[in-house]
Amino acid sequence: MSGPEDDARASTAGSAGDRGAERGRGRATDAVPPPADDADVPRYWRELGLPGLVDVHVHFLPERVQAKVWDYFAQAETHYGAAWPVQYPLSQDERLAVLDRLGVRAFPTLPYPHKAGMAAWLNDWSAEFAAAHPRALQSATFFPEPQAAGYVEAALAAGVRVFKVHVQVGSFDPRDPLLDPVWARLEGTGTPVVIHCGSGPLRGEHTGPAPMTGLLERYPRLRLVIAHLGMPEYAEFLDLAERYERVHLDTTMFATDFTERLMPFDPALRPRLAALRDKVVLGSDFPSIPYPYAHQLAALHRLELGEEWLRAVLWHNGARLFSLAP
Numbered sequence: 001m002s003g004p005e006d007d008a009r010a011s012t013a014g015s016a017g018d019r020g021a022e023r024g025r026g027r028a029t030d031a032v033p034p035p036a037d038d039a040d041v042p043r044y045w046r047e048l049g050l051p052g053l054v055d056v057h058v059h060f061l062p063e064r065v066q067a068k069v070w071d072y073f074a075q076a077e078t079h080y081g082a083a084w085p086v087q088y089p090l091s092q093d094e095r096l097a098v099l100d101r102l103g104v105r106a107f108p109t110l111p112y113p114h115k116a117g118m119a120a121w122l123n124d125w126s127a128e129f130a131a132a133h134p135r136a137l138q139s140a141t142f143f144p145e146p147q148a149a150g151y152v153e154a155a156l157a158a159g160v161r162v163f164k165v166h167v168q169v170g171s172f173d174p175r176d177p178l179l180d181p182v183w184a185r186l187e188g189t190g191t192p193v194v195i196h197c198g199s200g201p202l203r204g205e206h207t208g209p210a211p212m213t214g215l216l217e218r219y220p221r222l223r224l225v226i227a228h229l230g231m232p233e234y235a236e237f238l239d240l241a242e243r244y245e246r247v248h249l250d251t252t253m254f255a256t257d258f259t260e261r262l263m264p265f266d267p268a269l270r271p272r273l274a275a276l277r278d279k280v281v282l283g284s285d286f287p288s289i290p291y292p293y294a295h296q297l298a299a300l301h302r303l304e305l306g307e308e309w310l311r312a313v314l315w316h317n318g319a320r321l322f323s324l325a326p
Helices: 004-014 016-024 038-047 063-074 076-080 092-102 119-132 148-157 177-189 209-218 234-243 257-262 267-275 293-301 307-321
Strands: 104-108 139-141 162-166 193-196 224-226 248-250
Touching: 038 092, 038 293, 063 076, 092 104, 119 139, 119 148, 139 148, 148 177, 209 224, 209 234, 224 234, 234 248, 234 267, 293 307
Parallel strands: 139 162, 162 193, 193 224, 224 248
Antiparallel strands: none
């Protein structure tokens, strides 16, 4: 029986015909082959001329929170109708070592609360983690509650680099009046906010493009990073990235075999994605992904958007977003 890495190799090899067809339509020919497996990832980014990878969608959580997340994915067939075998159910130190071997030079921890009263202590934990691990971008989160403006201000004062919001898990409207002072402050600071707001893999009462459109109409200078490219509402979130200067899109799970089975991307949208080259950033959802890390990179490679697009997505855009040195 083949394993996840075999599937990744097969999917990469199987895309050769597609690559040839794209070249026939005038796509730039890529001289660098995609990574065959995780051990091959450093070769891939080196041959692209990059110093490593910037992954804007990585999770490190308190141990008991992480355990609950993995328990949830163990029941994925009940939740999603599809198995979700977590590829990296490892200790914290082992996960850090995996990222180091892959060449991920910077990553956030992206905590997120599912109820009131969690955000402040998650932020404290994430700040301590970042202080202990130099490659980690200090991360924080918030929830619509009276204390939100206060602990967001405290996180900013402590040097936070990025916030995470999960609309579906938190089950709240991002336009909640309790968040008005938070959004106004973050619009002013320009601090990136990675926000899971699309309706995949699960729809929520407040997911989809409509709440985000309303939010951006009120705070058009927010530096939002739309997680998962907004799946499955890809076209609508491409609209927002085209319309608003500071809106970015992350590639988390995008174009992988797993996601294409559940929420396929319309190939007709590829030219728009290519045109947004400077606003797309690498995201993976490590460690809780159901395939090897290399498959995410191979999936982006087989879009055939060219090596300049890949260089921008895998390093340059994330480095610019977080003011990282080469």
